[in-house]
Amino acid sequence: MDLAGLTSIFPRDRVELEPEQLARFRDDITDADPRVPGAVVRPESVEEIQGLVRWASEHSIPITPRVANQNVGGLAIPEEGGVVVDFTRMNRILEFSRDDMYAVIEPGVTQEQLKGYLEAHAPELRIGYSLAPPDTSVLLNCLMDGLTNYSLRIGSMSEAILGLEAVLHDARVIRTGAWGVGPVPYGRPPLPDLTGLFIAWLGTTGIVSSGVLALWPKHPLRERLFILAQQLDATFAMVKRLVRLEICDDLGVLTWPTGRMMMGVERPGIERADGEPVCFVYLDISAETRAEMDGKIVAARRVLAETGAGGLLTGPLFVADLVTALPEMVKYSDFPTDLDFLTKSRGGGMTWVGTYGPMSTIAACCQACMGRMVEHGFPPAVVCRAMKTGHFAVLRFLEVFDRSNPDEVARVRKLNLELFDLAIAYGYVQYKPPLSVLPKLHAKMDPATLQTMREIKKLLDPRGIFCPSNLGLMG
Numbered sequence: 464m465d466l467a468g469l470t471s472i473f474p475r476d477r478v479e480l481e482p483e484q485l486a487r488f489r490d491d492i493t494d495a496d497p498r499v500p501g502a503v504v505r506p507e508s509v510e511e512i513q514g515l516v517r518w519a520s521e522h523s524i525p526i527t528p529r530v531a532n533q534n535v536g537g538l539a540i541p542e543e544g545g546v547v548v549d550f551t552r553m554n555r556i557l558e559f560s561r562d563d564m565y566a567v568i569e570p571g572v573t574q575e576q577l578k579g580y581l582e583a584h585a586p587e588l589r590i591g592y593s594l595a596p597p598d599t600s601v602l603l604n605c606l607m608d609g610l611t612n613y614s615l616r617i618g619s620m621s622e623a624i625l626g627l628e629a630v631l632h633d634a635r636v637i638r639t640g641a642w643g644v645g646p647v648p649y650g651r652p653p654l655p656d657l658t659g660l661f662i663a664w665l666g667t668t669g670i671v672s673s674g675v676l677a678l679w680p681k682h683p684l685r686e687r688l689f690i691l692a693q694q695l696d697a698t699f700a701m702v703k704r705l706v707r708l709e710i711c712d713d714l715g716v717l718t719w720p721t722g723r724m725m726m727g728v729e730r731p732g733i734e735r736a737d738g739e740p741v742c743f744v745y746l747d748i749s750a751e752t753r754a755e756m757d758g759k760i761v762a763a764r765r766v767l768a769e770t771g772a773g774g775l776l777t778g779p780l781f782v783a784d785l786v787t788a789l790p791e792m793v794k795y796s797d798f799p800t801d802l803d804f805l806t807k808s809r810g811g812g813m814t815w816v817g818t819y820g821p822m823s824t825i826a827a828c829c830q831a832c833m834g835r836m837v838e839h840g841f842p843p844a845v846v847c848r849a850m851k852t853g854h855f856a857v858l859r860f861l862e863v864f865d866r867s868n869p870d871e872v873a874r875v876r877k878l879n880l881e882l883f884d885l886a887i888a889y890g891y892v893q894y895k896p897p898l899s900v901l902p903k904l905h906a907k908m909d910p911a912t913l914q915t916m917r918e919i920k921k922l923l924d925p926r927g928i929f930c931p932s933n934l935g936l937m938g
């Protein structure tokens with residue numbers, strides 16, 4: 464196929480066809496197999512996306528959109544010989560309503576960009592920030608059902624999407640939610656909601672050209688507290704109590720290897736030192752007044768005292784004290800930040816099994832999966848967050864590895880498949896599933912549900928042009 468035809472849709476300087484340039488788009492930081500695209504294009508308008516989709520449908524050429532390629536699942540790796548749609552130039556904030564608390568943004572708008580915009584135009588409003596690098600896309604985080612430091616309040620980030628604009632396989636442009644009917648895109652109700660056709664579908668149903676993002680009140684006072692824990696059961700007993708107080712914006716648990724990596728240890732090993740906390744917990748609390756903040760801290764201290772008797776839990780430490788003691792922690796005191804100990808490790812590789820599941824089994828699941836990581840010779844690095852007032856939680860088991868070492872890559876792959884099996888037995892379901900896990904995921908799914916997903920895929924993508932490998936729904 465002559466991909467040079469793309470220059471009839473895009474100016475020549477926004478089409479890449481040279482092999483050495485294309486090679487940069489072949490992989491990501493995970494263990495996913497590389498695939499080299501035949502072209503890369505950089506749209507700047509909805510009309511250009513429509514032209515591309517028409518062309519791709521006509522020639523049955525797969526297209527794979529992306530922004531920063533940091534999804535940690537190989538999900539923006541193109542099909543071999545296909546077209547990468549690099550959305551970094553579609554990064555406009557198209558509309559902003561302080562009154563109705565939303566912003567209409569293009570896929571290329573990044574975390575640091577939106578943060579800067581809000582600080583300048585509406586310091587009383589905020590979004591949720593993920594732990595992903597500052598140059599990653601806000602909208603894609605929501606479309607992938609990701610999580611942020613506001614997920615304890617709202618759940619996974621698709622909850623922040625009030626409506627979407629998407630280009631379908633026949634180049635028609637649709638708008639979902641109230642955006643499809645009235646002048647103000649205030650939310651998804653009350654008409655049948657098509658937004659879900661683009662959430663967690665990982666680019667397989669159409670190209671999202673912009674989205675309406677909910678903004679949330681940002682209270683002027685903010686504290687981040689740390690608690691050190693000697694035991695997982697006590698930790699999660701405390702977490703379960705704290706979330707129901709509804710005093711925290713965010714609440715996370717990081718196990719000891721994650722903590723060591725944050726302090727600069729590249730490979731933390733599998734042995735915990737005597738007396739080293741098994742994990743530490745952070746709480747983000749915000750308030751309108753000092754009295755309100757003090758009241759919330761008193762409530763948190765009470766839960767800590769009740770669940771951490773016998774020295775199982777110590778704290779709270781305030782972030783200012785922690786930074787005085789450990790100045791290297793300052794970069795983690797505000798988000799977004801660059802977790803370069805993960806993204807720029809010596810071996811260049813980082814991957815994880817990220818799962819959502821119920822609070823009721825969290826301690827057992829975490830314990831079992833940490834044990835399995837150690838059995839495979841990997842430090843039990845886990846990041847956990849309570850979501851949606853404790854209706855569910857995230858457990859993310861992460862591995863830093865050497866991409867140039869085939870043995871280590873093989874061990875990572877084996878471990879991750881085992882972690883999938885182990886976690887799902889506790890009700891923890893892997894999100895953003897990479898290709899390697901799809902056979903297991905499909906085997907676990909209700910067959911009628913899987914069949915319905917295949918039919919929706921066929922309906923929305925009859926020529927198989929939208930990220931055909933993702934979710935494994937073709938054929």
Ligand SMILES: Cc1cc2nc3c(=O)[nH]c(=O)nc-3n(C[C@H](O)[C@H](O)[C@H](O)COP(=O)(O)OP(=O)(O)OC[C@H]3O[C@@H](n4cnc5c(N)ncnc54)[C@H](O)[C@@H]3O)c2cc1C
Nearest residue numbers: 528529530531532533534593594595600604609610666671
């Ligand atoms: C160190 C680190 C920490 C992270 N922490 C978090 C975290 O706390 N929470 C979290 O949720 N994630 C986290 N991530 C994962 C990821 O970085 C985020 O989800 C981020 O939002 C992805 O943005 P991106 O620009 O890299 O997306 P990309 O990887 O470029 O794309 C993501 C997906 O979106 C699809 N897509 C791209 N454009 C479109 C479009 N226009 N229409 C439809 N589909 C499209 C792509 O095909 C792909 O499947 C982290 C990643 C790293 C490296």
